[in-house]
Structures are given as structure tokens and as C-alpha cells.
Amino acid sequence: MSKTIYPLESTYNLISREEEKIYKPPRYISRFREQVKHEKQLNKASRKTMGPPKVHVPSPDKYLLKHSKEPRLPEKKPFSYGYEGHSKKPPVPARTDHPPMGVHTKKNFVKSNAIENIMAVPRKPQPAYIDTRNGDKHLLENSCLVSKYIKKKDYGQTPEYLQQRREETRREQEEYNNCVKERMKQGAMKQLPEEERQQILQGLKKNWDELYHQFQKLPLVTDTASKKNRKEHLEMKMKQLEKEIEMMERYKIICIANN
Template identity: 80%
Template sequence: MSKIIYPVESIYNLIPREEEKIPKPPRYTSKFRDQVKQEKQLHKASNKTMGPAKVDIPSPEKYLLKRSKEPKLPEKKPFSYGDEGNPKKPQLPAKTDHPPMGIHTKKNFVKTNVMENIMAVPRKPQPTYTDTRHGDKQLLENSGLVSKYIRKKDYGQTPEYLQLRREEVQREQEEYDNYVKDRMKEGAMKQLPEEERQNILQGLKKNWDELHHQFQRLSLVTDTASKKHKKEHLEMKMKQLEKDIDLMERYKVIYIANN
């Protein structure tokens, strides 16, 4: 039901009315409030002093000694070689001892060097070239003046990978030729005559010349949509004709389906 609103100056407003006070809902209180208060009071006064309530008093006998915090070396252990179980090597001979006679323990380097030099093959000097007036030398092999590649065994021969590729191309061409022959026997396709191919090629070139002549007559400024559209249309037709002319000139033999 809608509330009736009376004007300010009305006889119904002469009688004072009591103001209706809207009661507020009760304030929210947690059901754990008392429990939290009790837990807080339990540990509140446990550490009022500086530190815990009970501290172990240090003993007067355990006082800090001088240099007690310095690092200490490990205890010394008697040194051993670790071969106590194995027999020791024989002692070195004394100065007064003489070696046994008739046994040569020393190498005769003079005779050995003489024999090595007699049997040695003389070294061949490496070919060099001088590139400055001061006599600076460089190896001739790295200069590019030595013909190394023509002396190889397979010089002038076709590499193996090219031979394999050539054989693969030839095999694919034979398969294609056989497929074309079979299709021609079935009557599904026929070969385009050379005269007809030339006539088609001339007609394509003539059409391209006409489109090119129209393209040359266009305005240099393409400020309207119609001019721009006409220019793009002519360019698209000329590109298509160029592709067709290239196709007809590249392949001399062309097959046409009878369908």
C-alpha cells in the first residue's frame, strides 16, 4: 500500500505524531570470545622480566679460558709409508762397490747417432715463395699456385651423387613417358600439334600487346577508385597472360585431355 503524502499546510499535520525509531540489530559477538580471553591471560604474564623466568646459573668452574676459541691443530700421529707389510727395495750401492765386469749398462750415444744419420733419408725442402722485399717466406701449397686438384684420381669425373640424381631423373621421365603412352592408347588424351601451339602462343602475345597498350594509356595519377580498380584489373590480366606465354614457350610437347 502506497503511503499518502499530505501537503505541508494540512489539518492532518496539526496533531503531532511520535517519531518512529527503527530498532538496530544486536551487535555481533563471537562465541569464542571468552575462550580467546582466557588463552590470552594464560601466557600474558609468563615473560614479564627480561628473558625466561628460570635461567641456569653458570658454574664458576666453567669460566672462559685464554685462547680457548682459537682453532686447534689435530693430534700428531707417527709417520708411516704404508708399506710395512711389503718388502722394502734394496739399498743403493755404496761408493766403494764396483759393478760386475763384462756387462754394459751405459748406452753408446756416439755409435747410435752415427748409424741413425747414415741410415736416415735426407729431408726435402718445402716449396716456398717470397712475397716481400725483406725476404718473408710463405708456403707455396697454401698460395693457390700449386695444382693439387688436377692430380687427384677422380679428377674430371662426375661425382657419384650427381650420377645417382641423373639416373633418378631419367627413371622418373621414363615412367612419365610410359604413363602418357598408356593414356594416349586409351584415348584419354592427345598431343597438341606444333602449328596449333604456335597459333595459341601468337594469340596470347597479341592479347598481351592490347592490354599493354591500354595500360600505357592510363592516367599517371590514380586519384579515384575507378582508376585504381581499372589499373589493378589490367595488371592482373597481364600477369596471367605472361604465365601462360611462359608455359607455352617452355614446353614443346603439350598433351590435352579429350574430355
């Protein structure tokens, strides 16, 4: 059964109607059309030959010669046999020349070889281990089963770089002490007493403990700008106090300028 839909019956559909005409808008034409055409013709004329209009032509006097681009051998040099002043081989020995004969040695090679073998030190076998039933053998030194490093000559000794660092620290301390003594002789500085130095050091450590106590009370999540700034401010203060504490502990002699 077809499902064709028909319009509703009406008498108005019998009245003839005028056909509606569709009017298109005018076509767009750019006002720069003629200018673009002119510029296109100007730029196109200079490349009509698939390249620049003027090409450098080589001179007719510098034409390509035959075999000019082939590799050439180096210049010929006079031949010699390795020693100067002789262009020929050394002469062949004459027939009347005789080689040195009758030279004998009294050495008994059999006896000397036997003595060398008897006096030779036997070679020690390298320690090895077997890890399979087929007899696969490997060196024991590289197996990490032998205490290898404790047998070194410098085992248990202070490394050289630490000794050099200690020497540099001692030299710097001596230079600082000498400089302080010279300033004290001039009267421009006075030495800080040991009691005051200890009091200042204890005060710095106490301040650091208070800041650290405040730092531990901060929340784990810094999701706001105020929390972040507070944390950075405490960290900066703690770092500054750590530097001052390290300086007070490192230098036993501290001088203060006279006001």
C-alpha cells in the first residue's frame, strides 16, 4: 500500500497564480581588478624564458679543454734506494769475497735450557669456580665472591682529594687569622669574645627552631597565594639563619669593626 501524501482539497488551488521570478544579486567585481592584471603582466614578462633574462656567458677564450677535469698524477721525482748519494743498488759481492767462517760458540744450549727450566718459578694457577655440572669454569676474581677491595694498598686511608680539601681549608683559616690580627693591630677591629659568640649562636639556633616549628604547622596543600607566600617567606628566613649559623660555627675568631 502506497503512502503518498496528497495536499488538502481546496478551491483555491484551482486559481491560477503568477510565477515568482528569483532575482540574483549583482556579481561582485573588485575595483582593483585592472591594477592586478597590469601588475601580473609586468611580473610575468621578466621570467618568460624560465630563468633570468640576462645570463653570464663565458668568454670564448676560456673554453673547456680536453682531459682538463681528469685527475693528474704528481710530478715525477728522481728515484733513490733509501740512502742519499746512491741512485743504484749496492754492488753484488764479488766471487773472490768470502763470508766470515769458523766462528763457533762454546755455549751448551741443551744444558742452559735445562737449567733455565729447573730454576724457573712455576706459574700459579688462577683461582676459578665452576657453576654448572658440565664444568664451565670462570675466574673467581670477577665473581664478587672474593674480598677484592680490602686488599688494595690505599684501603682504609683518607683519599687524596679530602687531604687537599683539608689543606685548603687550613690555609684559608690561617690567611683569615693573619688578616684579623693585622686589623686588630691597626685598631680598626676588635675580637668578639667567646661567650658572646656562643650566645649569638644559641640565639640563632633558637630562632631557627621557632621558624621550623611554624613551618611544620603549615598545611600540606598550598592552594592559595597567601599560603604559598607564607611558605616561601619561612623557607627564605630559615636558609638565611642556616648560613649565619654555619659561619658562626666555622670561624672561631670573629672581629667587629670599631664604630
